[in-house]
């Protein structure tokens with residue numbers, strides 16, 4: 001096997017490599033694998049860390065004596081709001097503790113904005129001729145499908161190492177009043193792992209926008225999901241925006257989906273107190289209160305904000321070796337060949353793999369036929385259109401470590417075969 005850039009090989013050597021990779025791939029298919037690297041789900045071992053929740057809560061009263069079994073308390077249990085306010089660097093009165101999904105809170109905010117407008121809107125967004133959002137790419141696929149479902153158009157900007165490309169964002173939002181908002185996954189972004197810097201956050205918080213009610217959907221889903229001891233600190237977007245005179249611009253989201261149970265955690269929203277009141281006013285038309293029993297058991301399970309941080313260390317101990325394994329296999333199999341680049345994330349749930357332009361969908365197809373499910377190529381882009389057909393999102397947390405190894409060996413073989421096919425075709 002070569003370790004020089006494949007593009008430098010002679011036509012004969014390339015033909016030999018292609019042959020070699022075809023054989024390796026046939027052998028791979030013969031193994032009858034059934035592996036899945038598609039979605040960023042916690043593994044069973046991670047879920048087990050929170051099993052004590054199944055025996056909680058002890059008692060039925062919160063700190064103020066309220067019976068959590070009953071209706072009420074739309075903004076969530078005060079103790080839990082305080083705990084997560086500390087973790088998200090905001091004030092408790094700016095936080096709502098809700099149901100089990102932050103994505104639902106994002107959807108609700110967008111629907112309220114469309115139907116009613118925000119606290120700073122001239123009219124409901126659906127009365128505008130057109131509503132558009134800035135989408136840093138690659139990004140989270142469900143953000144994009146959510147916008148698409150509401151008829152909100154998407155304009156892409158690059159997501160750099162230090163966050164969204166500020167110059168590109170500024171140029172878009174300054175002139176065009178139809179651009180009403182943007183997504184930012186500020187910490188260990190899905191899928192690139194990038195963390196938005198203080199400087200970029202400050203610019204986004206303060207930039208002039210043609211739309212008076214421009215919103216930053218600050219989805220801090222991975223705020224606490226460190227993979228190393230060096231823990232990234234999220235920029236304090238609410239304070240930055242308030243200081244810049246745009247207090248209602250950011251709406252922050254987070255959840256315990258990847259802290260306790262992905263299907264039965266608690267989601268949080270944080271924003272200016274006026275925006276929180278706006279959200280609760282609309283929410284209250286359809287809910288008398290959240291599942292406070294779940295809130296109380298989370299309070300008892302964690303004990304404190306430090307309890308949450310300690311719990312995240314146990315997650316890290318389980319998943320960090322899986323991320324290391326992804327990097328080891330890719331480095332050993334693809335290093336030096338100039339056919340792929342990938343990141344070594346410091347946190348979050350994904351590895352972002354860029355293969356030779358034009359080959360991502362072929363890699364995913366080859367992997368599928370060999371029994372390894374990968375997220376469809378293009379998923380991390382609006383309308384599933386990756387203009388370069390180069391990007392693949394890998395999610396290694398769910399399978400046990402030996403399966404991560406096996407799946408990554410298979411991915412490497414598929415990347416090599418797709419690259420050899422492409423380069424051989426070009427040289428032919």
Ligand code: PMP
Pocket residue numbers: 040100101102103104140185190219221254255256257262267
């Ligand atoms: N935001 C991002 C960036 C995510 O990656 C995910 C889960 N994959 C979510 C939100 C979903 O969060 P929740 O479970 O709280 O709805």
